[in-house]
Amino acid sequence: MLCDLFPRFHERYERSRCGAELEAFAVWLAEHGHLRHPLRLHLRRAKEVLDRSDRFQSGEMFREADLREAFVVAKADAYLYLCTGRIFARFLASANQLGVEAHDDALSVLCRRYQRYLAEVRGLCAQSLKHHGSTVTDFLARGKPSDRGLCSLTAGDVETYLQLKSKENSRASLQHVIAHLRAFLRYCADHGEAPVGLDVIDTPRVYRGELPPRALDWTTVRKLLASIRRRSPRDWRDYAILHLMAYYGLRPSEVAALRLDSIDWKAGTLRVEQCKTRSVLILPLADRTLRLLRRYLQVARPGSDLPQLFLRIRSPIKVLRHYGVIDVFRYRVVKSGLPLDGASSYSLRHSFAMRLLRRGVGVKAIGDLLGHRSLEATCVYLRIDTDMLRTVALPVPAPVHGGSHD
Numbered sequence: 402m403l404c405d406l407f408p409r410f411h412e413r414y415e416r417s418r419c420g421a422e423l424e425a426f427a428v429w430l431a432e433h434g435h436l437r438h439p440l441r442l443h444l445r446r447a448k449e450v451l452d453r454s455d456r457f458q459s460g461e462m463f464r465e466a467d468l469r470e471a472f473v474v475a476k477a478d479a480y481l482y483l484c485t486g487r488i489f490a491r492f493l494a495s496a497n498q499l500g501v502e503a504h505d506d507a508l509s510v511l512c513r514r515y516q517r518y519l520a521e522v523r524g525l526c527a528q529s530l531k532h533h534g535s536t537v538t539d540f541l542a543r544g545k546p547s548d549r550g551l552c553s554l555t556a557g558d559v560e561t562y563l564q565l566k567s568k569e570n571s572r573a574s575l576q577h578v579i580a581h582l583r584a585f586l587r588y589c590a591d592h593g594e595a596p597v598g599l600d601v602i603d604t605p606r607v608y609r610g611e612l613p614p615r616a617l618d619w620t621t622v623r624k625l626l627a628s629i630r631r632r633s634p635r636d637w638r639d640y641a642i643l644h645l646m647a648y649y650g651l652r653p654s655e656v657a658a659l660r661l662d663s664i665d666w667k668a669g670t671l672r673v674e675q676c677k678t679r680s681v682l683i684l685p686l687a688d689r690t691l692r693l694l695r696r697y698l699q700v701a702r703p704g705s706d707l708p709q710l711f712l713r714i715r716s717p718i719k720v721l722r723h724y725g726v727i728d729v730f731r732y733r734v735v736k737s738g739l740p741l742d743g744a745s746s747y748s749l750r751h752s753f754a755m756r757l758l759r760r761g762v763g764v765k766a767i768g769d770l771l772g773h774r775s776l777e778a779t780c781v782y783l784r785i786d787t788d789m790l791r792t793v794a795l796p797v798p799a800p801v802h803g804g805s806h807d
Contacts, residue, residue: 402427406441414444419451419459422498429492434705434717446485450474462500463493508541508551515588536581551595559586559599572605579604616751621739622647628737635714637701639729641693642711645671646730646746649684650753650771652676653726653746659710664694675772682772 403424404411414423423444430440451457456467472486473479493499512534519525519533544562545554559582566578579602589595617625626647629640645651645659654676663672669691673682686694702710703718711721730746741748750771757767 402431403444406437406444414448417448417452419448419457421459422451422493423448425496426489426492429495430488430717434707434713434719436716436718439716442481443485443488446482447489450482450486461498463498464500465490468493468499511551511589511594512537512541515585518588519584532577533581533584536578537585540582540585551589554595554599556599559602563602567605573607576604576607615745615748616755617741617744617748619752619756621741622749622752624739625733625737625741628739629733634701634703637697638711638714639733641697641701642726642729643733643749644690644693646726646749647753648687648690650750652723652750653730654723656711656726657709657721657723660708661710662708663710664691666691673772680772682770684770 403414406427407414414420417423426447427440427444430443435443450471454467454471456471457463468486468490472482472489474482476482490499515537516530516534519530525533540562543565544558545551546558563575563579563582567575570578583600583602586595586600590597590600626640626643629636629643631637631640642656645656646653649671651673652675655673658674658676659671663674664670664686665672669686669688671684671686673684675682701714703712703714705712705718707718707720709720711726713719713721713725727746730749734741734744754767754771757770758764
């Protein structure tokens with residue numbers, strides 16, 4: 402691999418003190434989607450740092466603390482060395498060559514036991530485990546007094562922490578935090594790690610339809626799409642993503658889950674795997690959309706064996722996750738200069754629903770296109786529009802004169 406990457410200077414890397422690790426690092430980077438040029442830069446920086454220090458020897462364990470210290474350099478591009486250091490540490494961890502400092506205190510052991518309980522007993526998915534773990538870690542860091550253990554935790558400590566979180570989260574988000582905290586405190590009480598009853602926490606009320614409409618004016622949506630010039634691969638990818646969200650009402654997670662074989666070019670349809678409802682939706686594609694997707698595949702999608710339709714543009718070439726789709730929307734909103742403060746990527750989905758409603762499409766049909774199982778879920782997207790209400794108002798009947806009333 403080194404010979405291919407550095408035809409003229411590969412011997413310098415092979416004769417390095419950690420030549421075997423550099424060769425394996427190059428293979429690992431290529432397998433994880435790093436492009437040739439950034440891959441060479443990572444190897445150059447890694448060789449420079451490893452050769453400069455006598456703490457590292459080929460075939461031996463690398464200490465995490467030594468790596469962090471070695472990759473801190475006094476250069477203008479110091480942040481690039483730190484980036485390479487983090488990537489090199491991940492490579493060593495995957496190869497079982499990274500010695501991590503032990504943190505076997507009682508709280509760490511408890512957290513690991515709790516994570517196993519959530520995974521094996523309650524059967525939570527990886528994403529839910531991550532959210533629970535984040536809440537527990539934050540609570541132990543900011544909610545538990547540093548001079549006392551969990552056994553001496555009080556309801557006042559929990560309340561103080563929730564007052565802090567209420568300033569950082571909306572009521573809807575705070576509901577999730579409280580649910581995570583309840584489960585953890587209940588587990589601790591059942592295992593004798595904390596007092597009983599701390600999990601009895603009031604949760605804030607959230608009412609469906611309490612917020613104002615989230616749909617954007619369709620003229621604004623078209624301006625947002627028109628602001629993307631389509632001159633670079635990133636422009637074409639972002640335009641295709643926002644086009645699918647605006648004209649077909651796709652969620653960010655549904656866009657991220659699209660695959661190359663999701664498009665039936667002959668039938669002109671798109672197969673959408675709906676993660677939220679665990680169902681499949683087949684949508685007909687307009688000719689304009691088919692031309693757009695063909696153009697995107699021709700000029701913008703990176704060459705990769707990955708089956709997903711949308712990928713990262715920059716190295717390493719990986720799958721674009723749902724939060725990456727959300728970042729695409731945020732980035733294009735800022736670039737457009739449009740007054741869209743407070744708008745989210747879901748605003749395009751709401752705009753799609755409202756546009757159909759204004760064209761006379763029935764609520765049931767809109768729900769089918771959105772992939773909803775109930776009309777109640779669809780009605781959340783179709784909140785009161787005062788302009789539309791004026792068009793359906795009935796005239797006041799004229800009073801009847803001359804008649805007798807008994």
